Structure formats: structure tokens, C-alpha cells
Amino acid sequence: MSSTATFSRRVSALRQWRGFVLGAAVRELRARYARSLFGWIWLIVPPAVLIGIYTLVFSRMTRGAGLPDHGPYTYSIFLCAGMLTWQWFSELATRVVGLFTNNATLLKKTPTPWYALLAVEIVVTTAGLAIQMALFALLLALAGHWPGWNWLLMLPLLAAQGMFAIGLALGLAVFQVFLRDVGLTVPLVLQVWFWLTPIVYPASALPESYRHLLDLNLMTPIVQGYQSAVLFDGAGIDWRGAAFVAVLGAAAFLGSIRLVRRNLPAMRDEF
DSSP states (O other): OOHHHHHHHHHHHHGGGHHHHHHHHHHHHHHHTTTOSSGGGGGTHHHHHHHHHHHHHHTTTTTTSSOOOBTBTHHHHHHHHHHHHHHHHHHHHHHHHTHHHHTHHHHHHSOOOHHHHHHHHHHHHHHHHHHHHHHHHHHHHHTTOOOOGGGGGHHHHHHHHHHHHHHHHHHHHHHHHHOTHHHHHHHHHHHHHHHTSTTSSOGGGSOHHHHGGGGGOTTHHHHHHHHHHHHSTTTTOOHHHHHHHHHHHHHHHHHHHHHHHHHHHHHHHHO
16 A cells, blocks of 8 residues: 555544544643742743743844844844744644654554644644744734734645655654663754754855855745735745655655555564
8 A cells, every 4th residue: 555545544534533532632731830829921931932032132233134123122022023934843843753662652552543642743843832932913903013924834844744744754754762862862953953043043154165055955945925915925835846745744744654554563662
């Protein structure tokens, strides 16, 4: 059976587990902040603190680097567009890499399918991003920068970035079962990747002799697309680069499904 046919069958079967997926996602989101004093506020505090620190450290460096003039909030807006979406990408990839090892008992002792657990991870991380982006939009509105329809341009970019994260991480999740170093390496790689991506700095802030290196980074057109949607009304988005990321992610996803199907019996033994 081809990977495409397997994927279609999994999507059809996932409908039967939609109650489990939504219920598990809601339970996890509630449990995450159940005993904390400030609850859901903790979903906002970490990125807000990082954005504040980076704004203080790097805002001067970006002056005259080609960003439009939106007053004192220009760099913060630029930073939020890339950082919030990158954190979602990073969290999604990290959680998917640990999909089988973190749910070993559930997969071994219950009939819960792995693709239902994957759907839970997607729902939980995306719900967090939605809350953060909604607050970002609200703050922009309060600051006098009303989010326009150009924000909808971020949706296909999110789909491309999400597909890439899932496709790559799902294959790594299989190797993680047999080699736990994978789970330790991924956060380190993501941290280095973050600094190689124009998130805290615009590409125009780099010397011209180094800018072409950003073209080798698959996340460059995605992140710059978010920034363009927020700051430049969507002008100049590299849709070809984003489409390449989406196609590459889809191919990796189908390949990863095949890898999971072939190794699932051996993974159960490892559990």
C-alpha cells in the first residue's frame, strides 16, 4: 500500500477518534496550568519576556535596516511576527519527535492509534499559537496598528511550516525510539537554526556578502513572509520558496508514515 493511500486511510480513521483528540487536547491545556496562580497567563509570559529582552538588545541594530516606520513599536512588531510563529514551529517539532517515547505506555497497553496522538500534539500547539497571535493582534490594535486582511496571508505560510515540522519530526520520532540522542539533539539544532533565520534581525541588517547564505535556509521565506504580512501588507512574499517548503514537508510526511508503518511492531517491542 502506498504512503498516499495509507495517509488517506489514516485521515478517514481519525474521524472516529476526533472526540478523543479534542478531549485529550483540552485536558492537557487545562492540566498544564491547573495549579498555577496565573493560569493561562503563563502561555503569554515567556514569549513576552523574550520579546522584551530582544527589543532592548537588538532594536538599535535594526534602525535604518529597511523596516517601515511604525513608530516605537516597529521592531517589536517585526520580532513578534517571526518569534511567535518560530516558537510554535519549534514546540511542534519537539513534541512530535517525542511522540512515541512520551506515549509509550498508551500505545502499548491501549488501542489508541499513533496518528490520533499526533493530532493531539497539533491541536495543543496550534491552540497556544492562536491565543498568542490573538493577543498580538489585540496589542497592535490598541497601539493603533489595526491588523488588516493581509494577516490571512500568514495561513498558507503556517500550513507550509507546520507540514514541514511534522514531516521531518515524525521520521525522527521513529529513530528516537531506538536512539534517544535524537531527542536531545533536536532542541540544540532548533536553537542554532533560530539564530540562522532572520527573526531577531532583518536580512538587510547583514553585510551584503552574507545575505545570500540566508537563501540556503528553508525557513527564511516562511519567516520573512510573516514579517511581510504584518509590516509590508504582504508585498514581496516569496511564495515559490514557501511552496517548496510545503512540498518538501508533504514528501517527508508521506515518507515518515511509511517509516512508522514499517517499524511500529519493532517500536512496540522497544516500549
